[in-house]
Amino acid sequence: MAQTTPSAQTKPTRRDPRQVARLILPYTLLILLTVVFVAPLLWMLSTSLKPNFQTTQFPPNWIPQDFSGEGYSTILTTTTQNPVLRWFINSLVAATAHAALVLVTASMAAYALARMNFRGKNILFALIISTLFIPQFVFLMPNYLIVDSLGWLDTLLAVIVPSAAGAFGVFFLRQFYLSLPQELEEAALIDGANRYQIFLRIILPISKAPLATLAVLSFLTSWNDFLWPVYVLLSPQNYTLPPGLSVLQGAYNTNYTVIMAGGVLASVPVLILYLFAQRYIIQGVSRSGLKG
Amino acid sequence: MATQGIEQPHIQQPPGRKPSGSRRKPTDASLLTPFVFLAPYLLLFIVFIVIPAVFGIWISLHVWDPLLIAKPWVGLQNYTDLFSSNSTTAGPFWNSMEATGKFTLYSVPLLVVIPLVVALILNQQIRGIQFFRAMYFAPYVLGVAVIGVLWRFLLDPNVGLVNYYLGVLGLEKVPWITALPWAWVSLVGATVWWTLGFNAVIYLAGLQDIDPELYNAAKVDGANRWQRFVNVTLPGLRPVLLFVVTVTILASANMFGQSYIITKGAPGEETTTAIMYIAETGLQQFNMGAAAAMSYVLALALLIVSVVNFAVFRNRGD
Numbered sequence: 001m002a003q004t005t006p007s008a009q010t011k012p013t014r015r016d017p018r019q020v021a022r023l024i025l026p027y028t029l030l031i032l033l034t035v036v037f038v039a040p041l042l043w044m045l046s047t048s049l050k051p052n053f054q055t056t057q058f059p060p061n062w063i064p065q066d067f068s069g070e071g072y073s074t075i076l077t078t079t080t081q082n083p084v085l086r087w088f089i090n091s092l093v094a095a096t097a098h099a100a101l102v103l104v105t106a107s108m109a110a111y112a113l114a115r116m117n118f119r120g121k122n123i124l125f126a127l128i129i130s131t132l133f134i135p136q137f138v139f140l141m142p143n144y145l146i147v148d149s150l151g152w153l154d155t156l157l158a159v160i161v162p163s164a165a166g167a168f169g170v171f172f173l174r175q176f177y178l179s180l181p182q183e184l185e186e187a188a189l190i191d192g193a194n195r196y197q198i199f200l201r202i203i204l205p206i207s208k209a210p211l212a213t214l215a216v217l218s219f220l221t222s223w224n225d226f227l228w229p230v231y232v233l234l235s236p237q238n239y240t241l242p243p244g245l246s247v248l249q250g251a252y253n254t255n256y257t258v259i260m261a262g263g264v265l266a267s268v269p270v271l272i273l274y275l276f277a278q279r280y281i282i283q284g285v286s287r288s289g290l291k292g
Numbered sequence: 293m294a295t296q297g298i299e300q301p302h303i304q305q306p307p308g309r310k311p312s313g314s315r316r317k318p319t320d321a322s323l324l325t326p327f328v329f330l331a332p333y334l335l336l337f338i339v340f341i342v343i344p345a346v347f348g349i350w351i352s353l354h355v356w357d358p359l360l361i362a363k364p365w366v367g368l369q370n371y372t373d374l375f376s377s378n379s380t381t382a383g384p385f386w387n388s389m390e391a392t393g394k395f396t397l398y399s400v401p402l403l404v405v406i407p408l409v410v411a412l413i414l415n416q417q418i419r420g421i422q423f424f425r426a427m428y429f430a431p432y433v434l435g436v437a438v439i440g441v442l443w444r445f446l447l448d449p450n451v452g453l454v455n456y457y458l459g460v461l462g463l464e465k466v467p468w469i470t471a472l473p474w475a476w477v478s479l480v481g482a483t484v485w486w487t488l489g490f491n492a493v494i495y496l497a498g499l500q501d502i503d504p505e506l507y508n509a510a511k512v513d514g515a516n517r518w519q520r521f522v523n524v525t526l527p528g529l530r531p532v533l534l535f536v537v538t539v540t541i542l543a544s545a546n547m548f549g550q551s552y553i554i555t556k557g558a559p560g561e562e563t564t565t566a567i568m569y570i571a572e573t574g575l576q577q578f579n580m581g582a583a584a585a586m587s588y589v590l591a592l593a594l595l596i597v598s599v600v601n602f603a604v605f606r607n608r609g610d
Contacts, residue, residue, distance in 0.1 A: 023418075026413045026416060026418060027418070029413060030413060030414070030418070030424050033410065033424070033427075033428065034424060034427045034428075036485070037427050037428055037430060037431055037485070037489070038427060038430070040431075040442055040443070040446055040485070041430070041431070041442075043442075043446065043453060044442050044445075047445070055451075056450075056451035058456050059456075060453060060456060104332065105332040105333040105336060106333060108329045108330070108332060108333065109329060109330050109332070109333035109334070111329055112325075112326040112327075112329035112330045113330075116325065116326040116329070117326075118323070118326040118327075121326075124330075128337065131337075131341050131345075134341075134345065134591075135542065135545065135546065135590075135591050135594055136546065137546060137567055137570065137587050137590065137591070138344075138345070138348055138587050138588065138591050139340070139341070139344045139345070139348065140570065140571065140574065140575070140583075140587060141348055141351050141352075141356075141574050141575075141580045141583055141584040141587065142343070142344030142345075142347040142348040142351060142584070143340060143344050144574070144575060144580075145347070145351070145358060145580070146339065146340065146343065146344060146347070148358060161336070161340070162336075162340040164336055164340075165333075165336035165337050165339070165340035165341050166341075167337075167341075170333060194325075195325045195329075196325075199329070220433055223435065224433075224434070224435030224436065224437070224438075225435070226435060226436050226437050226548070226549045226552075227548050227549065227567070227571065230552075230571075231571060231575040231576075241435075241437070242435050242436070242437035242438075242549075243437070245437040245438065245440075245441055246437055246440070246441070246552065246553055248441075249441050249444065249553065254451075256445055256451075259441050259445065260441075260442070260445065262441070263438045263441050263442055266434075266435065266437065266438050267434050267438050270433045270434060270435075271430070271433065271434075273433075274430065274433045278426055281429075281433065282425070282426075282429060282493055285490060285493050285494065286493050286494055286496070286497030287497070
């Protein structure tokens with residue numbers, strides 16, 4: 001179609017010097033911005049690999065003069081007050097369990113809400129969705145008391161379970177299930193399959209992409225959660241990394257190689273996840289934006 | 293665009309369960325089946341959302357210390373205390389509300405405009421768009437704890453990189469953490485750095501959804517770049533813009549980690565945000581009734597801001 005419009009004639013070729021000149025400004029801006037976003041992360045990495053006395057030397061060495069594992073060996077061997085390795089494992093367990101719980105509960109509920117007919121379905125869905133608009137801080141006090149009465153205070157259950165009640169997963173998967181053709185289930189029903197078989201053998205296998213998106217987003221949210229773990233995880237051996245990092249910052253005050261090593265440890269898993277699941281994460285985010 | 297049309301065919305199904313309807317609708321063998329599918333989620337939903345939604349109001353009507361057996365009913369006193377000059381909580385609470393308000397006021401315009409500019413640059417036929425987009429979004433996948441300790445180090449008045457490079461440029465050292473207005477500049481700056489990519493990605497998806505034919509038509513009509521931006525891009529982005537503004541206001545109202553880690557609420561209590569004060573009051577001093585009441589007042593303030601926001605966007609549409 002583009003060839004028939006008049007604008008096609010003004011479409012510049014690749015060699016056009018005016019077009020090249022026009023690209024210099026945006027590319028300069030884009031590369032400058034890339035430096036702004038990446039340099040602080042590189043500084044964190046670089047600092048974590050220096051002996052501590054070199055972390056505050058100026059002019060700064062972006063590449064360490066002497067490489068040192070001092071920061072990492074400190075955080076990986078302290079076990080009593082700041083068991084960082086333990087926090088890392090706690091974070092891994094909590095985020096994985098949280099993502100799994102979200103996947104199981106949200107995929108089942110979303111399936112019922114998208115593909116079955118029952119009384120009160122629309123009211124129930126409206127009720128669930130309406131809670132998306134309640135700011136989370138309103139639940140802070142009551143959920144603290146509920147978690148306490150369940151005996152979950154100072155356990156990982158407190159950071160795994162309550163946050164899985166959020167409506168986002170149900171909303172997100174329901175939207176996908178609605179887009180599937182009705183014929184999928186009809187054929188299976190005629191063949192005598194029941195709802196459970198259809199869900200497990202037909203619906204879940206074709207939902208891999210949205211399930212992966214939801215899993216990754218849930219993992220990230222849980223891994224990075226800060227406020228709630230600060231107040232519900234009380235003893236050092238039960239911390240996850242975010243509250244742990246803030247404690248580490250206080251304990252190691254000016255020992256920047258240790259603090260930055262902790263920061264790197266908390267960043268590496270999510271950055272690796274981002275590297276491999278970038279498409280899912282960015283699509284998940286931009287799609288949730290278009291819904292709003 | 294396509295996602296919105298998808299719902300239609302299913303919504304039109306008759307609500308009743310009469311078998312006389314078409315055979316096209318799969319019938320559920322058991323009335324229980326939907327319930328079985330819903331049960332696990334509903335259990336979580338009831339225990340951690342429905343019950344707390346009601347329980348929170350109940351707490352706010354008491355003096356509630358979980359360590360004490362007596363939790364006397366005080367009616368609305370926790371609320372009226374927040375508006376009375378001789379209560380101990382009113383002063384610090386409104387200070388913290390003011391801090392959250394300031395942070396919102398400073399950060400939201402930047403986080404609405406800068407990501408839009410970035411998205412507009414990326415949306416030109418530029419090579420490597422995926423690469424740049426991925427780089428800008430990267431800080432967002434890190435948690436507030438990581439970016440907090442990182443920026444606390446970068447902004448350190450004596451050993452931080454930022455002051456060092458200012459020195460190279462011949463500028464004086466800035467007390468980023470300990471003095472106003474610098475503490476706000478630090479908190480807003482770190483937040484913009486952290487979340488800019490998130491908003492840019494949402495804008496970019498919105499921009500790519502605008503029909504290119506509209507731009508061609510505008511060009512044919514002789515519209516210049518600015519006119520195309522005002523008459524095609526902005527109207528096409530309106531729902532996305534509303535979403536970005538709403539989400540950014542909500543995130544700003546929830547601000548906690550940046551202040552907790554970077555400035556620790558200092559100087560004085562100037563950067564102690566509402567959430568910081570509420571959490572400290574309720575979950576550290578265990579004055580939970582008062583803290584619950586404060587959280588509803590903050591929610592109400594947020595509601596008012598959102599209503600104004602929606603009204604502004606609707607008027608622009610007429």
